[in-house]
Amino acid sequence: MKKFKRCYIEVTNICNLNCSFCPPNTRDKGYMSVENFKYILNKIDKYTSYLYFHVKGEPLLHPEIGRLLDISEENNFKVNITTNGSNISQVKALLLTKPAIRQISFSLQSIETYSDNQEKEEYLKEVLGFVKTAIEQTNITIELRLWNLETCILKDNPNTYILKIIEEELNLPSIMKDITTNNKGIKISDRIYLSQSETFQWPDINIEPINTVGFCYGLRNQIGILVDGTVIPCCLDSEGVINLGNIFETTMDEIVESKRVKDIVEGFSNRQVIEPLCQRCGFRTRFDIE
Incomplete structure (x- = not known):
């Protein structure tokens, strides 16, 4: 068994949104070259079989995203993509033809960056339109993330508007009853999962320590x-x-x-x-x- 269940590869640290839950990074902005990507895959081959296109940045903005996925497949890697979904309509056709993709996680809390309800609805319908097609035509698993809660006690769910559109667009029975008592991910349809959770604090070396006792999977898997x-x-x-x-x-x-x-x-x-x-x-x- 290979050491790491996942290797996060930041194919770009450029993002097209400015979400409140995701602090901007101060590093030089750029895209990982195809050559560097190939080099990395060669170096990590014995350590993992699963790539996660995610740290900072929006991976689907990468101008060579299709090539990166092809290279991943050629080297027997499975790819998980975390995206805000804002440009899914531009890359939809491409993604549907890439068998390297194992899972796509949509950070639907990015909806906060849209100014009015019409824009929000259009954004959600574009994402969910892709979801329906992906389920019909591929083996991709979908995760819909709403990591924007103030508390895991969901008496008044702030995502009711989003959840209703998910129900309508995916033709699902009411899913509200399944998610009002906990924040764990649930399966809402074949290969479609909904994950609600609390907003978390990104690590920041300039703040006071939270604690010095605890556990993490970093460098373990x-x-x-x-x-x-x-x-x-x-x-x-x-x-x-x-x-x-x-x-x-x-x-x-x-x-x-x-x-x-x-x-x-x-x-x-x-x-x-x-x-x-x-x-x-x-x-x-x-x-x-x-």
């Missing part, structure tokens, strides 16, 4: 690579604060076997949060033991 080749523990180190090395300068073997990586993993095994950035990560607290 996942690893990330930023657009410039910087290797990071997970998809939330969006500034590359925990720089484990650069894949264009260091081998993956050297990175994975480094003392810093081993210390991080051992720390989490003992419920000790070693890295200062990890101590300031709100998402990590989802794995805390009550």
